Amino acid sequence: MSRDNRKTRSLQSELKTRAETDSQDMFIEGYFAVFNRATELWPGAFEELAPGAFDETLGNDIRALINHDTTLVLGRNKSGTLELKADSHGLWGRVKINPNDSDAVNLYERVKRGDVDQCSFGFNIGAEETEWRDDGTVKWTITKVDLHEITVCTFPAYEETGVQARKAEIEQHKQRQLDQRKHQLRERLKNGITTNHAGKKD
Structure with a gap:
């Protein structure tokens, strides 16, 4: 598979909202990617992320978006409004909501109510392993990711x-x-x- 094309992967996550009473700051946080969870792309074809796949990419200039729309930026790691870290479970992120951005505040409320709980991440594949199995199935394990964006979305991008x-x-x-x-x-x-x-x- 070409590693030059940007890709997206989605999952239903347990995104949470959090508000700090002292500072009035609002956050959306949760896992945007999970390790060792095989996704069936179609019958007999699977893909999963290996632990450590994000280790070399979190220093990228990464944005948090709404519905993959590059005009609707929730946060950015370079500006300190997006925090990302990888642990043994997956890629965890926290976005600080701009109270003066009506799109961001509206999304915060939708996540809070449970109306929106999907998320995706946009990336390029840096390295992967392919397992061609004897039963005719195949599994790709992505071992290195070049991350560009994470997104909170109403529907996952197909x-x-x-x-x-x-x-x-x-x-x-x-x-x-x-x-x-x-x-x-x-x-x-x-x-x-x-x-x-x-x-x-x-």
Whole structure:
């Protein structure tokens, strides 16, 4: 799979809201990605994140968005309004809500009521491992992520392009296997013919 294309992955999370009475600050927080949880992209094809996948990327300039909309920025790690950290469970984030931003405040209230509980993250794959299983299934384990954004969303983004790229990778693998079998068959036939000729007497 090409590592040049940006991808998104989504999950239903237990996002929480928190308000500090002293400072009046409001926060949305929770896990935006979880390790060792296999997602079935389609029957027989799985993908999961390995622990440590975010270790080299949290220094990026990362934004927190609403519904993947780059014009609706909730927070940014470079400005101190977005805090991100990876632990043994996954990628945890906390966004400080701007009380003067009506979009952010409205989202805060929707998360608080439980009306919005989906989240996603946008990234590039830095490294991954592919397990082609004997039963015909496949699992990709992403071991290194180049993170660009996290988002709180009403509905998770359905990434058809990412799924199609994975399917293309499987087709390429099948073609390589077929080519290898054809080559082995040709070699066996060639060796068999050579052996027969060598053993033939006039």
